[in-house]
Amino acid sequence: MKSVYDVMQLLKRFGIFVYTKDRIADLEIMEEEIKELYSMQMIEAQDFQLAILLLRQEKGKLSKSL
Template identity: 35%
Template sequence: MKTFYDVLQLLERYGTYIHVGKRLWDIELAAVEVDRLHESKLIDDRTYASAKIILRHEHEQEEKHPLINDDGGKSNG
């Protein structure tokens, strides 16, 4: 597992599909769902740790450089 997409694929294997509308929110919800899967013993410690590292990195990157503007993409420049 190397990317946010890989984490989403992991969640989908357990019936969890995430699309809230803002990438930052998707990342945060994915982190909650990964926690839930780990607490339920559905994923092992290594998978959990990998997913959390990826999500933390993606969250930091999204805060620094959002892919979508907060104005819904309506900026003029």
């Protein structure tokens, strides 16, 4: 995983599609969904950590640009 797009593809594998027209809200929802998948042991720890890192980095970039 190298980008938020890759995180979206990971979620798509589980039938999870996130799009609300609010990018920050999308990132927060994706983070919650990733946490839920991890707590249900459906994704590995490495994928969980990387996905959370990518989502938080992207959220930080967007927050700074506002």
